Amino acid sequence: MSHIQKTQISTFASHIKGSITMEVTALANQLKSEGKPVIGMSAGEPDFDTPDYIKKAAIQALNEGKTKYTAAAGLPRLKEAAALKLKKDRGLDYSPNQIVISCGAKHSIFNVLMATINPGDEVIFSSPFWVSYPDQVKMLGGHSVVIETSDQTEFKISPPQLEAAITPKTKVFILNSPSNPTGVLYTKAELEGLAEVIVKHNILVISDEIYAKLVYEGEHVSIASLNPEIKALSVVVDGVSKAYSMTGWRIGYAAAPQAIATAMGRLQSHSTSNPTTPSQWASIAALEGDDAAIETMKEAFVARKAVMIKRLNNIDGITCVNPQGAFYAFPNISQLLGKTSAKGSSLQHSVAFCKALLQEELVACVPGSGFGAEGYIRLSYATSMDAINTALDRLEAFVKGLK
Secondary structure, three states, rough: OOOOOOOHHHHHOOOOOOOOHHHHHHHHHHHHOOOOOOOOOOOOOOOOOHHHHHHHHHHHHHHHHOOOOOOEEEEEHHHHHHHHHHHHHOOOOHHHHHEEEEEEEHHHHHHHHHHHHOOEEEEEEEEEEOOOHHHHHHHHOEEEEEEEEOHHHOOOOHHHHHHOOOOOEEEEEEEEEEEOOOOOOOHHHHHHHHHHHHHOOOOEEEEEOOOOOOEEOOOOOOOOOHHHHHHOOOEEEEEOOOOOOHHHHHHHHHOOEEEHHHHHHHHHOOOOOOOOHHHHHHHHHHHHHOOHHHHHHHHHHHHHHHHHHHHHHOOOOEOOOOEEEEEEEOOOOOOHOOOOOOOOEEEOHHHHHHHHHHHHHOOOOEHHHHHHOOEEEEEEEOOHHHHHHHHHHHHHHHHHHOO
């Protein structure tokens, strides 16, 4: 029997680490398998089912034999639907040829980076960041330049901070609004300030807008909609996963300047080819339909968010900024680190905090260090109100037992 040697694994693959949350997730699964009532607060997906009209469209596609290859960059009708949706919701004019349909927004972002950065190029984003940004950049030989933020600035960066981070090697700035993991939303005025810097230095901006439809306070504005100069430097990434509760269907899309869209389509033709065909037909139904299902979800998220944020801020040693979109809270637990739990666990960092909370109170959450932000944890309110209240009861009891 042959054995794979370490030298047979590529340097490329060896440098990519698994998620820092894997250890906590494995522990949660173990406890669940033992029959313990673990409450999961780490979900990155809505707890609602995919709306029936979308599922029916997929079933109809299957029954009609729509199971063959499509164009690598997606069905023309889906690209048209995405272009119309961007026009209607965000005032953005893109031709269908500028839209590339991929296997989720994560895949879209990877394709944009693959189409635009060379080894040694720098990609700027802020922390807390979505976990895949730095590893995607690393996979392509680029270098991540991280601008650190905190709850003191509502996790937002200023134009002077962005300008200070730009060097001759800067190629791309990634903007995520509303944000995962913080839920914060940039205002139009804040985006205008960042856009001036981007245009001045002629760098690209990937605007990750996957949570654009899940905004509860304020108004979502796409940076690409501000003026023609910034639009020419923007790639807008979105998808159906979050807004239509279609995470497992794996459909995202990017709207880009023509040269970038063409390059992305070529790259995708040699990797995944087209996204799953029935999922594309389901996504057509989602984008061409009304947004009533989204409004139902939003109503529930607003109520859950209010409870979670109020209760978190009432726990001694925890503070939490008000998220304006997505479905996450990102509380600051730094005052609790260095303490010892009731059962003797030393809470030296956010991973230790999450492991102890899981072992002692059966609440699963995500350590902030996974998002480049030590001293925080991420809690999802994409779960029932009963689960939220029970989990926060347990968190409060856990904190009261610290010494």
